[in-house]
Amino acid sequence: MQLAVEHEILSYLIAPDPTAPRLTRVVEGVDHDGKATQISVVEERPLTIFLNGQEIVTAMTIGDYPEYLAVGFLRNQGMLADDEIVQGVDYDEELETVVVRTDGQTTYEEKLKKKTRTSGCAVGTVFGDMMEGLEGVTLPDLPVKTSDLYTLAAQINRTPSLYLEAGAIHGTVLCQGDRPLVYMEDVGRHNAVDKIAGWMHMEGVTASDKLLYTTGRLTSEMVIKTAMMGIPALASRSGFTAWGVEIAREVGLTLIGRMRGKRFVCLAGEERLTRDADPDAVGEEDRKHRRKSAETASHDSA
Amino acid sequence: MQLAVEHEILSYLIAPDPTAPRLTRVVEGVDHDGKATQISVVEERPLTIFLNGQEIVTAMTIGDYPEYLAVGFLRNQGMLADDEIVQGVDYDEELETVVVRTDGQTTYEEKLKKKTRTSGCAVGTVFGDMMEGLEGVTLPDLPVKTSDLYTLAAQINRTPSLYLEAGAIHGTVLCQGDRPLVYMEDVGRHNAVDKIAGWMHMEGVTASDKLLYTTGRLTSEMVIKTAMMGIPALASRSGFTAWGVEIAREVGLTLIGRMRGKRFVCLAGEERLTRDADPDAVGEEDRKHRRKSAETASHDSA
Numbered sequence: 001m002q003l004a005v006e007h008e009i010l011s012y013l014i015a016p017d018p019t020a021p022r023l024t025r026v027v028e029g030v031d032h033d034g035k036a037t038q039i040s041v042v043e044e045r046p047l048t049i050f051l052n053g054q055e056i057v058t059a060m061t062i063g064d065y066p067e068y069l070a071v072g073f074l075r076n077q078g079m080l081a082d083d084e085i086v087q088g089v090d091y092d093e094e095l096e097t098v099v100v101r102t103d104g105q106t107t108y109e110e111k112l113k114k115k116t117r118t119s120g121c122a123v124g125t126v127f128g129d130m131m132e133g134l135e136g137v138t139l140p141d142l143p144v145k146t147s148d149l150y151t152l153a154a155q156i157n158r159t160p161s162l163y164l165e166a167g168a169i170h171g172t173v174l175c176q177g178d179r180p181l182v183y184m185e186d187v188g189r190h191n192a193v194d195k196i197a198g199w200m201h202m203e204g205v206t207a208s209d210k211l212l213y214t215t216g217r218l219t220s221e222m223v224i225k226t227a228m229m230g231i232p233a234l235a236s237r238s239g240f241t242a243w244g245v246e247i248a249r250e251v252g253l254t255l256i257g258r259m260r261g262k263r264f265v266c267l268a269g270e271e272r273l274t275r276d277a278d279p280d281a282v283g284e285e286d287r288k289h290r291r292k293s294a295e296t297a298s299h300d301s302a
Numbered sequence: 303m304q305l306a307v308e309h310e311i312l313s314y315l316i317a318p319d320p321t322a323p324r325l326t327r328v329v330e331g332v333d334h335d336g337k338a339t340q341i342s343v344v345e346e347r348p349l350t351i352f353l354n355g356q357e358i359v360t361a362m363t364i365g366d367y368p369e370y371l372a373v374g375f376l377r378n379q380g381m382l383a384d385d386e387i388v389q390g391v392d393y394d395e396e397l398e399t400v401v402v403r404t405d406g407q408t409t410y411e412e413k414l415k416k417k418t419r420t421s422g423c424a425v426g427t428v429f430g431d432m433m434e435g436l437e438g439v440t441l442p443d444l445p446v447k448t449s450d451l452y453t454l455a456a457q458i459n460r461t462p463s464l465y466l467e468a469g470a471i472h473g474t475v476l477c478q479g480d481r482p483l484v485y486m487e488d489v490g491r492h493n494a495v496d497k498i499a500g501w502m503h504m505e506g507v508t509a510s511d512k513l514l515y516t517t518g519r520l521t522s523e524m525v526i527k528t529a530m531m532g533i534p535a536l537a538s539r540s541g542f543t544a545w546g547v548e549i550a551r552e553v554g555l556t557l558i559g560r561m562r563g564k565r566f567v568c569l570a571g572e573e574r575l576t577r578d579a580d581p582d583a584v585g586e587e588d589r590k591h592r593r594k595s596a597e598t599a600s601h602d603s604a
Contacts, residue, residue, distance in 0.1 A: 027547050034577055037567060039542075041542045041544045041547060042543050044543040146334075167541035168521075168541030238469075239343065240329070240470060241343060241344050241346040241470055242327040242343045242345045242346060258469075262334055264333070265334075265339060266331055266332045267330075
């Protein structure tokens with residue numbers, strides 16, 4: 001596989017670091033021929049997120065950018081409002097905890113206390129709150145050029161990543177126009193997108209002119225998170241679920257899936273697509289340039 | 303693609319039903335050439351699981367076998383003990399709830415009440431309880447023939463499924479020897495395996511002579527669930543995480559990943575493999591017979 005050239009990688013604000021020692025480990029095994037083999041596998045560790053004095057969730061994560069993950073998770077769950085000031089984020093590597101401190105008690109904490117007294121579990125609440133947070137959301141109109149989509153996909157697929165190094169991981173990339181800006185990876189289902197949300201919140205980044213590219217499926221949760229972030233376009237190599245499509249149409253999210261080579265399907269926001277590229281000039285994905293997944297991975301999933 | 307012949311499909315006790323109207327939906331979209339297109343996408347709906355009077359979790363599921371999903375989830379979380387008698391499982395399609403009733407108050411309910419009073423959220427507890435449930439677990443020694451692995455993979459890949467119909471879904475198959483018995487699919491990360499756990503518990507099926515085949519990654523959660531079910535072998539088309547490998551080695555689970563055509567890697571339990579097949583006689587996966595994923599899906603994931 002021909003990887004991206006240096007100036008392409010330099011154009012990222014944050015790119016994956018496949019050589020980081022804490023993120024992968026070499027494990028000994030035996031292959032189909034009975035030969036001893038060594039393979040690189042991704043790490044996976046628990047991280048417990050606290051909001052002020054309240055334990056919220058234990059996420060399974062690869063372990064990079066724990067502060068962004070915590071803030072992004074809380075944002076995407078609607079537990080941290082737009083105007084709420086994050087006063088500090090304390091990560092403790094040994095305890096595997098991260099505490100997000102805000103000014104004063106949040107509404108969410110009140111809600112959680114009330115809820116847990118009656119029904120005992122926050123998971124339902126969390127989900128309910130996410131849907132609640134979407135009420136009245138209408139995303140800004142953002143024209144999406146198909147030429148940008150093709151440029152982004154080609155560049156992202158060739159970017160050195162933990163996925164190319166070890167597999168078994170998800171990637172999500174925040175993009176603007178034809179430029180990928182922040183590329184996060186994680187073993188956990190939606191951690192990659194939460195890390196991007198955390199980065200955007202901490203850095204005060206505008207969402208209205210961005211597009212999110214993901215390797216995972218376009219499920220309801222993925223669509224809700226993107227809408228909660230205020231990002232008006234979401235593209236993926238993978239497929240759709242019916243509810244993901246429904247929500248995208250409701251909130252005005254441009255939803256593009258099954259992007260492979262020249263092919264894609266747009267299931268929401270077709271009217272915002274500017275078809276300025278000739279698909280036949282793009283051609284099929286070259287076998288050598290396909291993500292490793294296309295040959296060695298299995299499922300269309302998030 | 304050449305699908306499995308009828309007698310192969312009849313050998314399943316439960317096989318996927320890709321024609322079931324409630325599980326997929328046809329959605330209108332536009333393709334890369336600007337042509338209107340219709341694609342089949344999987345459904346995704348919330349299901350709230352109760353244990354007696356206690357709300358436990360809201361899972362996102364495709365919606366088939368809600369009773370098995372509920373019982374299996376509770377089993378795999380260690381909330382339903384081996385000797386606990388399930389007195390009833392009531393599914394309400396309209397309310398999207400399923401209530402599992404047992405004889406008396408479970409320990410888990412006590413724990414949850416105590417826990418939620420102090421830290422407010424059950425998610426951490428659930429995870430902690432799973433690891434706790436694994437303490438002292440040693441799986442039975444089960445020899446695994448490589449000839450069986452090849453036979454299973456070939457048959458499962460050719461079985462008509464929601465995956466082949468609509469993509470964006472996970473599959474898990476309970477197997478015995480060279481025979482796939484129960485093939486469950488779901489959009490939700492671990493719902494497919496939970497549905498198998500529920501089926502086994504309700505039907506009183508022995509675990510010690512079974513193998514679990516999954517399309518998803520071999521993460522810690524997948525390995526823990528398999529061990530909680532008492533199943534001594536786990537095989538996947540996808541890759542590994544470091545912690546998944548570690549736990550498999552601790553509990554004596556035979557762990558095989560990256561199964562494609564003749565290739566696979568065994569990272570735990572190599573001493574229990576009986577290498578009775580010549581990999582070169584299996585050959586590479588024929589392009590036509592590969593799962594759709596290999597060509598159109600993206601990520602190695604669960």
